[in-house]
Amino acid sequence: MNLRPRIPSGPLANKWDNHKFRIKLVNPANRRKYRVIVVGSGLAGGSAAASLGELGYNVLCFCYQDSPRRAHSIAAQGGINASKNYQNDGDSDYRLFYDTIKGGDYRSREANVYRLAQLSGNIIDQCVAQGVPFAREYGGLLANRSFGGAQVSRTFYARGQTGQQLLLGAYNALSRQIGLGQVKMYNRHEMLDLVLVNGHAKGIVTRNLVTGQIESWSADAVILATGGYSNVFFLSTNAAGCNVTAAFRAYKQGAGFANPCYTQIHPTCIPQAGDHQSKLTLMSESLRNDGRVWVPKDAGDCQKEPREIAEEDRDYYLERKYPSFGNLAPRDISSRSAKEACDDGRGVGPGGQGVYLDFSDAISRLGRSTIEERYGNLFEMYERITGENAYDRPMRIYPALHYTMGGLWVDYNLQSTIPGCFVLGEANFSDHGANRLGASALMQGLADGYFIIPYTLANYLAETGAGAPSTDGREFKDVEAGVKARIDRLLSANGKRSARSFHMELGKIVWEYCGMARNAAGLQKGLELIPSLREEFWSDLRVTGQGEELNMELERAGRVADFLEFGELMMRDALDRDESCGGHFREEHQTKEGEAVRDDENFTNVSVWEYKGEKAPPVKHTEDLHFEDVSPSVRSYK
Amino acid sequence: MKLNLKIWRQKNSAVTGRLVDYQLDDVSPDSSFLEMLDLLNEQLVSEGEEPVAFDHDCREGICGTCSLNINGIPHGPQKATTTCQLHMRHFEDGETIVIEPFRAKPFPVISDLIIDRSAFEGITQAGGFITARTGSAPDGNSIAVRKNIAEKAMDAASCIGCGACVAACKNASAMLYVGAKVSHLNLLPQGAAEKDRRVLSMVWQMDRAGFGNCTNYGECSAVCPKEIPLDVIAKMNRDYAVATVKNIFTQAM
Numbered sequence: 001m002n003l004r005p006r007i008p009s010g011p012l013a014n015k016w017d018n019h020k021f022r023i024k025l026v027n028p029a030n031r032r033k034y035r036v037i038v039v040g041s042g043l044a045g046g047s048a049a050a051s052l053g054e055l056g057y058n059v060l061c062f063c064y065q066d067s068p069r070r071a072h073s074i075a076a077q078g079g080i081n082a083s084k085n086y087q088n089d090g091d092s093d094y095r096l097f098y099d100t101i102k103g104g105d106y107r108s109r110e111a112n113v114y115r116l117a118q119l120s121g122n123i124i125d126q127c128v129a130q131g132v133p134f135a136r137e138y139g140g141l142l143a144n145r146s147f148g149g150a151q152v153s154r155t156f157y158a159r160g161q162t163g164q165q166l167l168l169g170a171y172n173a174l175s176r177q178i179g180l181g182q183v184k185m186y187n188r189h190e191m192l193d194l195v196l197v198n199g200h201a202k203g204i205v206t207r208n209l210v211t212g213q214i215e216s217w218s219a220d221a222v223i224l225a226t227g228g229y230s231n232v233f234f235l236s237t238n239a240a241g242c243n244v245t246a247a248f249r250a251y252k253q254g255a256g257f258a259n260p261c262y263t264q265i266h267p268t269c270i271p272q273a274g275d276h277q278s279k280l281t282l283m284s285e286s287l288r289n290d291g292r293v294w295v296p297k298d299a300g301d302c303q304k305e306p307r308e309i310a311e312e313d314r315d316y317y318l319e320r321k322y323p324s325f326g327n328l329a330p331r332d333i334s335s336r337s338a339k340e341a342c343d344d345g346r347g348v349g350p351g352g353q354g355v356y357l358d359f360s361d362a363i364s365r366l367g368r369s370t371i372e373e374r375y376g377n378l379f380e381m382y383e384r385i386t387g388e389n390a391y392d393r394p395m396r397i398y399p400a401l402h403y404t405m406g407g408l409w410v411d412y413n414l415q416s417t418i419p420g421c422f423v424l425g426e427a428n429f430s431d432h433g434a435n436r437l438g439a440s441a442l443m444q445g446l447a448d449g450y451f452i453i454p455y456t457l458a459n460y461l462a463e464t465g466a467g468a469p470s471t472d473g474r475e476f477k478d479v480e481a482g483v484k485a486r487i488d489r490l491l492s493a494n495g496k497r498s499a500r501s502f503h504m505e506l507g508k509i510v511w512e513y514c515g516m517a518r519n520a521a522g523l524q525k526g527l528e529l530i531p532s533l534r535e536e537f538w539s540d541l542r543v544t545g546q547g548e549e550l551n552m553e554l555e556r557a558g559r560v561a562d563f564l565e566f567g568e569l570m571m572r573d574a575l576d577r578d579e580s581c582g583g584h585f586r587e588e589h590q591t592k593e594g595e596a597v598r599d600d601e602n603f604t605n606v607s608v609w610e611y612k613g614e615k616a617p618p619v620k621h622t623e624d625l626h627f628e629d630v631s632p633s634v635r636s637y638k
Numbered sequence: 639m640k641l642n643l644k645i646w647r648q649k650n651s652a653v654t655g656r657l658v659d660y661q662l663d664d665v666s667p668d669s670s671f672l673e674m675l676d677l678l679n680e681q682l683v684s685e686g687e688e689p690v691a692f693d694h695d696c697r698e699g700i701c702g703t704c705s706l707n708i709n710g711i712p713h714g715p716q717k718a719t720t721t722c723q724l725h726m727r728h729f730e731d732g733e734t735i736v737i738e739p740f741r742a743k744p745f746p747v748i749s750d751l752i753i754d755r756s757a758f759e760g761i762t763q764a765g766g767f768i769t770a771r772t773g774s775a776p777d778g779n780s781i782a783v784r785k786n787i788a789e790k791a792m793d794a795a796s797c798i799g800c801g802a803c804v805a806a807c808k809n810a811s812a813m814l815y816v817g818a819k820v821s822h823l824n825l826l827p828q829g830a831a832e833k834d835r836r837v838l839s840m841v842w843q844m845d846r847a848g849f850g851n852c853t854n855y856g857e858c859s860a861v862c863p864k865e866i867p868l869d870v871i872a873k874m875n876r877d878y879a880v881a882t883v884k885n886i887f888t889q890a891m
């Protein structure tokens with residue numbers, strides 16, 4: 001497997017400029033001769049398809065929703081980072097770069113992260129020009145807020161709907177290109193496989209989700225921007241349709257999958273109310289500025305009304321364990337502490353999977369109206385979902401799966417190990433290392449789509465020349481046949497259990513053994529459980545209906561089948577990475593205070609997994625990470 | 639809770655549909671409306687019957703995918719709430735609930751509760767954007783936007799494109815949806831250059847797609863899960879009138 005990162009030479013700050021000058025261009029008159037497939041219409045795919053359309057390429061864009069505007073980027077709340085230094089508080093490209101590398105626990109590539117920081121300002125400019133209604137100061141200039149992991153105020157936001165507004169900006173630009181005929185949009189189409197011709201990605205096979213028709217599409221290059229895989233956990237903050245299918249199919253066709261075990265947990269989500277639950281909802285972490293986290297000291301008090309539990313019978317465990325950071329301890333630490341309290345039998349609410357986030361002190365100190373002003377919409381959302389009023393009764397929160405740093409391996413050009421297959425946004429592994437800082441995913445998706453891929457794709461296209469193959473070729477027919485065979489297999493299992501029930505069971509396994517904290521014994525257990533669940537899936541699955549019609553059970557079954565294989569890969573990677581770093585916490589590697597302990601000597605690298613067929617285990621390759629401008633230090637929040 | 643459901647079943651767009659009765663026991667009052675349907679579907683699958691097809695994705699009220707007529711009201715009885723955010727505790731034990739797709743001529747039914755909202759896409763493609771080629775933008779702070787204008791634009795921009803407004807309107811008018819987009823972009827200084835063109839193209843496309851006229855019932859805004867105000871329609875009408883006059887004038891010259 002070729003893992004050459006293709007990092008340009010020269011000083012860090014000049015690499016991208018040098019690279020842009022050195023790589024090849026496609027002359028404007030020739031661009032229309034090229035056809036490019038973009039799978040995904042979120043921030044990464046939407047911005048890429050719009051920008052490539054503007055440049056004059058023929059773009060085919062696919063998404064599984066009924067409109068490109070509904071990609072899950074729409075749900076991002078908090079904001080987007082940029083090193084504009086509009087606040088005059090000492091921000092710079094270098095500082096954003098440094099914070100991101102450090103936040104990622106020194107498991108990302110310097111050159112990529114520096115480029116991301118350099119492009120962050122252009123993103124804001126672009127979005128403002130498109131009419132994204134960012135928050136403003138009274139003077140009419142752009143406002144900023146602070147976010148975790150940074151000492152400067154560099155986050156741009158549009159109320160609590162930043163993702164929505166950025167996505168609508170990209171969607172509008174994309175719509176313009178669709179109107180002009182430059183982009184052809186295929187909504188309600190799910191990519192089910194990637195097609196390689198002579199070792200290069202030259203097309204995809206999709207299923208039309210309305211008619212069930214299986215179709216092949218060919219192009220000069222394929223861009224995957226299909227989002228993250230949090231839904232392997234069944235319950236996550238992702239949308240119901242988010243899946244690993246597109247990325248996993250590419251993996252099976254030869255693309256390396258990097259660091260699948262790097263997943264991020266968000267500490268302030270609304271806990272699960274019961275087995276009926278289909279997703280978890282995130283609430284802004286800003287709540288922890290005024291709320292105090294506690295559980296009863298005595299497990300026997302858990303069923304009591306919280307107000308009846310006396311002050312001295314409460315354990316404000318974050319304040320106790322981390323006196324200097326208290327309730328504002330970082331995401332991973334506060335998530336793990338909540339789990340510990342619940343594992344100790346002191347969790348509250350249904351199933352004992354929750355801790356209190358109590359605002360009564362803040363309300364008596366600042367008054368209810370101040371709290372209402374600060375968090376009114378969040379309290380409303382909480383009440384809508386739980387039916388409880390958090391002004392009178394402490395909120396219940398619990399951590400949930402939220403983001404996946406792992407993804408398809410890409411080089412500096414965002415090209416996977418398959419030539420011609422590029423991967424953007426959350427679907428790649430590129431910039432966040434073992435942990436992503438808040439407000440950085442939106443930035444990365446848009447940097448990839450607006451400002452990187454237009455250059456690096458041109459280089460590839462110029463090298464290979466125009467000429468999308470015919471879909472009548474053997475390669476397409478073979479992949480199509482494989483897709484159809486798999487669908488038939490799903491439809492003919494003739495068992496008794498729904499795909500959803502398997503998904504739920506898988507979710508419980510990965511959450512238990514590969515969630516917030518992991519250890520070798522648990523991972524080994526999980527690695528035994530998943531294959532047997534998968535076997536049961538294929539023998540006891542029931543999918544109603546036919547293939548040639550709208551069939552949501554079939555859609556789900558296909559996604560769950562991939563999660564059942566992917567979950568195993570994730571656990572394998574977690575077992576293999578015998579260190580703690582960022583979101584990957586191995587209980588064997590922690591300090592007395594419960595901080596993660598990295599093993600830089602053995603693990604300053606990227607783990608990249610190569611598929612070796614159904615019968616053989618995947619093989620791990622590594623890309624070594626080199627730190628020339630920063631030196632890895634211990635992440636401390638004492 | 640126990641529920642009696644009357645659900646619209648329609649295999650595909652080529653056949654006619656009908657309401658079918660279902661009984662559901664053991665619904666948790668804490669579940670959402672869609673989770674209640676998940677439960678029904680699990681029950682149907684276990685009986686070997688075809689589950690009810692419905693659209694959904696984010697399940698947190700922001701993507702605009704979910705779209706049900708619940709007891710005749712788009713997104714159901716709770717104000718400012720999408721179907722996916724509606725919870726069963728707002729219904730009575732033993733209640734009968736009628737569940738249908740959004741009803742509007744420009745939104746044909748695809749299957750069961752799923753509708754085709756592509757008509758909205760065409761309107762955005764016709765003019766719902768600010769032309770700003772990637773890479774051509776000036777520094778973000780070179781364009782000052784008055785705070786109150788930015789806030790108003792944001793109010794309009796919070797539309798999730800679900801189509802409840804169209805479904806609630808006797809005329810199947812899309813004026814609230816189009817008005818929201820026009821207001822968002824036309825209010826901002828960045829959108830000024832294309833202001834006239836935008837409103838004309840979008841309104842023309844809206845008419846071509848078969849959406850009806852606005853006769854001021856105001857149902858659209860009443861069911862809107864994001865409470866988009868009726869002002870956006872007034873703003874669009876004003877911009878449209880001005881643009882039409884200018885258009886006639888330039889054509890005459």
Ligand SMILES: Cc1cc2nc3c(=O)[nH]c(=O)nc-3n(C[C@H](O)[C@H](O)[C@H](O)COP(=O)(O)OP(=O)(O)OC[C@H]3O[C@@H](n4cnc5c(N)ncnc54)[C@H](O)[C@@H]3O)c2cc1C
Nearest residue numbers: 040041042043044064073078079191227425426439441442
């Ligand atoms: C609740 C929530 C809040 C967040 N808040 C923030 C925040 O404040 N700041 C921040 O920086 N980040 C935030 N994030 C993270 C961020 O939103 C995402 O990482 C980012 O938006 C992902 O964008 P994307 O374009 O890579 O993928 P997505 O937006 O998920 O888009 C994926 C696209 O791929 C398509 N697709 C997927 N699979 C297939 C297939 N098989 N066939 C065809 N099409 C397919 C989908 O239709 C969709 O169009 C948040 C995430 C969540 C869940």
Ligand code: FES
Nearest residue numbers: 695697702704722
């Ligand atoms: S499912 Fe996204 S708004 Fe309801």
